[in-house]
Structures are given as C-alpha cells and as structure tokens.
Amino acid sequence: MILLCGEASDSPLSSVHSLVESIGIPYIFMSGADAAEASITFELNHGRPTGILGCGGRSYALEAIGGVYLRVGNDILWENGQSAAFYDTFFEWCQIADSRVVTRPTSAASNSSKPYQAQLIQAQGLSVPDTIVSNDVDQILAFRTLHRRIVYKSMSATRSIVRLVGDEDLRRLHRVSWCPTQFQQFVEGVNVRVHVVGDKPIATAIHTDAVDYRYPSPSDRLSLTEVRLPDDLETKCLQLASALNLPFAGIDLKVTPAGRVYCFEVNPSPAFTYYERQTGQPIARALIDYLSGDCHNVAHG
Incomplete structure (x- = not known):
C-alpha cells in the first residue's frame, strides 16, 4: 500500500494519484483536511516502528504502508491546531519508518542552504559554479569583473528567479549591506x-x-x-x-x-x-x- 500525502491541487501528487488509481495499486490519500482529523500512534518493537494511522474514518497498520509520497513541508509544523500536532508525530514516523519514503524530512534539509549543499x-x-555570499559591494563588483556575467539567486529552499546582474542591479547594489546575497558566475x-x-x-x-x-x-x-x-x-x-x-x-x-x-x-x-x-x-x-x-x-x- 502507498500513502500519498498532500493536496490534490499539487501537480506532482495529482499525477502520481491518477496513475496509481489507473494501475490499481492500493493507496491512501491524505490531504491537509484529512490530517486535521487524522491520528497516528507508533512504538518501537525490536527496533521497528509499529502502530496505527487513522485517516478518513479508517485505520491502517503502519507496517502495511510500503511507500510514502510526502508532498507536505516541515513548515506546516508552524501552524496551530490539531493538524500541526498530528504532523509532528507523523514526520517522526516518516523519519524512521521501514517504508520507502519520498522524501524523509531530514533528507530534504540540505536544500535549505545552497552553499552548504554545494559542498556536498x-x-x-x-563541479559547482564559482559562488560568493556577500554584503560587501566592492567584493561583489570584483567578482563581477572576474566573471563578467554573474547571477543572483536564493540561498535557501525558497524558490526564486535566477537573474543576471544588470545596470539597474548595480544602482541598488548598496542594499546588500543589510542582506547578504548569493552571487554566482553565469555558465x-x-x-x-x-x-x-x-x-x-x-x-x-x-x-x-x-x-x-x-x-x-x-x-x-x-x-x-x-x-x-x-x-x-x-x-x-x-x-x-x-x-x-x-x-x-x-x-x-x-x-x-x-x-x-x-x-x-x-x-x-x-x-x-x-x-x-x-x-x-x-x-x-x-x-x-x-x-x-x-x-x-x-x-x-
């Protein structure tokens, strides 16, 4: 059995959901609304987690869930209410489950810091492109002189548009003094x-x-x-x-x-x-x- 966790409007989850249904593979679909009423309990027996997931008015043995497609981010734990409390325990189970989990919460962490991930x-x-993270205008200008064309982009997992540093960017470059920014050679x-x-x-x-x-x-x-x-x-x-x-x-x-x-x-x-x-x-x-x-x-x- 496969557990699909996320929202039906999410394109990747929707694609997998439709194909699982057409193939006829047993599955559980757990949306955010379902999570608000869901429950999970587990314990370790001889080092293996066993327990029960309650979802949609039904109960499922965690050991029967062979795969988990998790399209819910850890940021949901900042929300208030029962669903956040549920996800707290659910993510703990995802981290140690014998199931094939895509993706375990801690495994996603490297993408939260692009400079750290670059080292890995x-x-x-x-090879990775030559990169600096700086709030020093002179250093950034020297970096641009070295590579001629450079881009700036997010350092975190937050999606951003990669842009070339142009004349307008140079006119407001002094603003990096208050916000260290990642710059990278354009390849x-x-x-x-x-x-x-x-x-x-x-x-x-x-x-x-x-x-x-x-x-x-x-x-x-x-x-x-x-x-x-x-x-x-x-x-x-x-x-x-x-x-x-x-x-x-x-x-x-x-x-x-x-x-x-x-x-x-x-x-x-x-x-x-x-x-x-x-x-x-x-x-x-x-x-x-x-x-x-x-x-x-x-x-x-």
Whole structure:
C-alpha cells in the first residue's frame, strides 16, 4: 500500500494519484483536511516502528504502508491546531519508518542552504559554479569583473528567479549591506535536469536562451528533449542522490560548449510534471515503481 500525502491541487501528487488509481495499486490519500482529523500512534518493537494511522474514518497498520509520497513541508509544523500536532508525530514516523519514503524530512534539509549543499555536491566529484555570499559591494563588483556575467539567486529552499546582474542591479547594489546575497558566475551551455528515482536516472536537456528556463520570455527559445547521460556522469548523479539520502531527486546540471559539467543544486522534492508533460518521459511511473517496491534502489528510502 502507498500513502500519498498532500493536496490534490499539487501537480506532482495529482499525477502520481491518477496513475496509481489507473494501475490499481492500493493507496491512501491524505490531504491537509484529512490530517486535521487524522491520528497516528507508533512504538518501537525490536527496533521497528509499529502502530496505527487513522485517516478518513479508517485505520491502517503502519507496517502495511510500503511507500510514502510526502508532498507536505516541515513548515506546516508552524501552524496551530490539531493538524500541526498530528504532523509532528507523523514526520517522526516518516523519519524512521521501514517504508520507502519520498522524501524523509531530514533528507530534504540540505536544500535549505545552497552553499552548504554545494559542498556536498563537490564531495561527490561534480563541479559547482564559482559562488560568493556577500554584503560587501566592492567584493561583489570584483567578482563581477572576474566573471563578467554573474547571477543572483536564493540561498535557501525558497524558490526564486535566477537573474543576471544588470545596470539597474548595480544602482541598488548598496542594499546588500543589510542582506547578504548569493552571487554566482553565469555558465553558458545546455541545462540538463536529471530526475533520479531509486537507481534510475531520467535526464532532460533544456535548450533555451533564457537565463532561468522556468521563467522564459515570449521571445526566448525553449525546447526540452530526452537525453542519455554519459556513463560516468550518470554514476555521479546516482552517487550524489545516494549520498544525500534522496531516493527521488531533481539534479540541475549545465553542460558548457567545451563539455564541462556544472551542478547547481539538488531538489529533494522535484516538481517533475513540467518535464514529463514536455517530453513524455515516464517519471511518475518510475516513482510509483519505487514506492511500490517494483524497482531496485541505491539511495536509502
């Protein structure tokens, strides 16, 4: 049995939900409204958690849940009320459950600090763009002189639009004195998103003129195509996902015209439907196969 946890309006969860129903795999769907009335109790028996999940007026043995697709963030614990208390215990179970959990709460933590995650990426043999986090205007200007074209972007898991530093940005650069900001060399080349699902890499090449292909202008060229990674790069992506304890990961790469590969970040809960719709790649099916135990995995799940 698979547990799907999140909102029906969430595109990745909705895609998995629809496919699970069409395949006929037993599942539980738990929305935020369900969580407000849900209950969970568990204990450790010989080191294994056993207990009961109450949801939608029914009770389920936790041991019967083989896979969990978790599309609810830890930030929900800041909310008041019964649902926050439920999620507190539920996330504790997700952390130690024998089930294949996508993604365990602590495994998602590295994405909360991009500079920290960059160190973990480098440790797996992948290059990262030259980066600074600074509130020193002179240092930032020197960094721009060195690389000529630089971008600024979020340091946290909060989504942001990647932008080139232009003339207007230079006129307000003094504002960084109050807010240290991440700047990065701009890398020319082809974007590649690699979805790692267990031991299966699914790679998509994004050809575009946009600085951030997620937010192209009407005039920007944009096309997505399925691509096969070289064996050594495929191995590094699998090893990176495994090292970050992510059975499902979205790895963002860029390949320069000279063939050098840079890794920007690893998303622990990727919104994969954009890539699936554009290319027809079976990402949702691969995820369901992992959650249901129908594929081998190299990352702890």
